[in-house]
Amino acid sequence: MPKATRPDLAAMLVPLGRALTEAERPVLDRHGLTMWAYVVLLGLDEEPVHTQAALAKAIRADKTRIIPVLDDLQQRGLIRREPDPADRRVNLVQLTAAGAHLRDRAQHDIQQQEQQLLADLPTADRNTFLRVLQLLAERTGTAETQA
Template sequence: MPKAPRPDLAAMLLPLGRTLVDLERPVLDRHGLSMWAYVVLLGLDVEPVYTQAALAKAIRADKTRIIPVLDDLQRRELIRREPDPADRRVNLVWLTPAGARLREATQHDIQEQEARLLADLPATDRDTFLRVLRQLSERAR
């Protein structure tokens, strides 16, 4: 068999993903968020109100695994959870204004870190990379 013309996508993306997680961790710590808490806050930006089960599915988390995360975010008044008036067995989840502010501040700081990582790329390459990455990310959903 001839040698592959390039590394596999996972072989290229995994080290980048690990680097991004390492860059995000201190930012999340400064904002008092775990990675899962940040994922929840980001997920609630896509849809303003979710059921807990729909939120878990949207962020690809086990619905039982995010309950302690939701409990913490609710205790800190970053989200609200209330029974659905149409089905009281189901909880609806949404961001509070404080949760939205924290999400925006955290995302701003993370994207500043990402900008530094991408700064050495020519602007056209950076724009193309981000556009294609967004397209691939949307397809993966």
């Protein structure tokens, strides 16, 4: 067996992911968001209305784990939760304009911070890296659902 010429993908990506998550924390703190709250706000971007169960599945969270997060976001006017008219046992979750605005500001600040990390890369390499990373995230079903 020939010796590997590079580390495994997880060996490279997991530490990078942890470092990026830690770098996001102060940004989210400035916006008054927890990581899970931010993930929920990002998860609500794809469709205008989700059931709580569908949202939990989309963001890969246990549906009972996100209930306190949803409670907080609702109390702050960032989401609306209403019973589904077709099945009153089910709650529908929808992003409010205030929630979308806060999500967009936080995401803008996070991505500006990421640009600093990427700034030393040649433009072609940076663009290729981002394109391939997005493609891999889409293939694995993790695009836009993990913070």
